[in-house]
Every structure is written in structure tokens, then in C-alpha cells.
Amino acid sequence: MTRDEVLQVFRDAGAMLEGHFILSSGLHSPVFLQKARVFMYPEKTEILCRALAAKIRESVPGPIDYVVSPALGGLIPGYETARHLAIPAMWVEREGGEFRLRRFEMPKGARVVIVEDIVTTGLSSRETVDALRALGADVLAVTCLIDRSGGEADPGAPLVALAEYKVPAYPEDALPPELAALPAMKPGSRGLT
Ligand SMILES: O=P(O)(O)OC[C@H]1O[C@H](OP(=O)(O)OP(=O)(O)O)[C@H](O)[C@@H]1O
Numbered sequence: 701m702t703r704d705e706v707l708q709v710f711r712d713a714g715a716m717l718e719g720h721f722i723l724s725s726g727l728h729s730p731v732f733l734q735k736a737r738v739f740m741y742p743e744k745t746e747i748l749c750r751a752l753a754a755k756i757r758e759s760v761p762g763p764i765d766y767v768v769s770p771a772l773g774g775l776i777p778g779y780e781t782a783r784h785l786a787i788p789a790m791w792v793e794r795e796g797g798e799f800r801l802r803r804f805e806m807p808k809g810a811r812v813v814i815v816e817d818i819v820t821t822g823l824s825s826r827e828t829v830d831a832l833r834a835l836g837a838d839v840l841a842v843t844c845l846i847d848r849s850g851g852e853a854d855p856g857a858p859l860v861a862l863a864e865y866k867v868p869a870y871p872e873d874a875l876p877p878e879l880a881a882l883p884a885m886k887p888g889s890r891g892l893t
């Protein structure tokens with residue numbers, strides 16, 4: 701799939717939101733990709749994840765044992781991408797703020813690919829990589845549907861994105877006046893109890 705085709709799926713689903721958003725990293729942005737509005741359509745999710753699975757096969761040499769995704773946003777694309785790779789999918793979820801593989805056993809040396817929905821700073825992906833390496837997994841790549849950093853994020857393993865879409869994001873103390881004038885929303889789940 702081309703970058704424009706991927707972005708068009710988000711547009712068609714009404715998932716390209718404009719306003720004032722607080723991201724998982726604490727950065728503020730005038731654009732939010734509300735992936736849940738894509739994932740509510742199984743056929744749109746299938747199109748994206750089949751293409752991501754093909755890109756993973758091209759980019760990651762050797763066998764892959766598991767897909768692992770960070771909850772919540774990574775769950776649906778992780779499952780669907782694993783289906784196209786014909787391998788099992790697991791997820792990490794936050795416990796006391798830290799990602800943990802609470803419901804699954806990870807064999808030592810297992811060859812793992814992370815599937816994320818969106819990468820902005822790479823922090824959530826890096827937390828996932830660290831949690832899995834601490835269990836003895838061999839993390840081969842971090843993959844995502846959309847990389848908002850335009851290739852600049854460092855998730856701690858090679859990054860494979862179905863599409864890059866560079867979007868501005870600002871620290872709280874450096875907001876452009878037109879963004880500061882709008883009420884801020886935080887759509888993601890980091891920090892929720
Ligand atoms: O690269 P980063 O700067 O870490 O940002 C990207 C992360 O932010 C979102 O998750 P969020 O924590 O908002 O919660 P969600 O998965 O429930 O949407 C998204 O799903 C990624 O996990």
C-alpha cells in the first residue's frame with residue numbers, strides 16, 4: 701500500500717481529527733489519528749494489517765514466533781497482523797503504570813515483533829521492547845501502521861512503518877497561540893486508572 705492509500709483509510713473512517721490533543725508522551729498536537737475509528741471496521745483493519753504483515757515479511761529476516769502489542773491501541777492491529785503472519789499474538793498491559801505481559805508465558809529466546817498502532821516519540825514501543833527483553837525475548841523489530849515521527853523516533857529496535865506521516869507536536873510550554881486557544885483533549889489510555 702502507498703502512504704496515501706494508508707492515510708485515505710484513516711480519512712474515510714473519520715479518524716483524522718483536528719483540534720488540540722494531549723498525546724501519550726505529554727506532547728500537544730493539532731492532529732490526532734483516532735485509530736479506534738479505523739479498527740471499528742474489520743475490513744479496513746484487514747486491509748492495513750495484511751499490508752503491514754507483508755512489509756514485516758520483507759523487512760524481518762528469519763522466523764517470527766510471536767507478535768506482541770502494547771494495550772490498548774495495539775491490540776486489534778496486533779491480532780490482525782498476527783493472523784496474516786499465521787503466528788500467535790499476545791499483548792502487554794499497564795500494571796502500576798508499567799507494561800507487563802500479565803496473561804501469557806514468553807519462552808526465553810522467542811523471536812518477537814512488536815505491532816503498534818501509531819508511533820509518535822517511540823516511548824510506548826520502547827517500554828514494550830524493554831518489558832519483553834527483560835523476559836529474555838529476542839525483539840526483532842517494532843512495527844506500526846503510522847509513524848508520526850517521520851522516521852525520527854527510536855523505539856529501541858529497528859522501526860518498520862506501513863506509512864510515515866509527520867505531524868507537528870509541541871511541549872506544553874511551547875504551544876503556538878492558535879493551539880493554546882483551543883480546549884485540550886487526551887484521547888489515549890496512558891495514565892487512566
Ligand atoms: O510513541 P509514543 O509517543 O509512545 O505515542 C504512541 C502511543 O500512544 C498511543 O497510546 P496511548 O498511550 O495514548 O493509549 P492507547 O494505546 O490506549 O491509545 C498509541 O497507541 C501508541 O501506543
Ligand SMILES: O=C(O)c1cc(=O)[nH]c(=O)[nH]1
Pocket residue numbers: 722723724725731732733734735773818819820821848888
Ligand atoms: O502520540 C499519541 O499518543 C497518539 C497520536 C495519534 O495520532 N494517535 C494516537 O492514537 N496516539
Ligand SMILES: [Mg+2]
Pocket residue numbers: 770771772773774824
Ligand atoms: Mg498505545
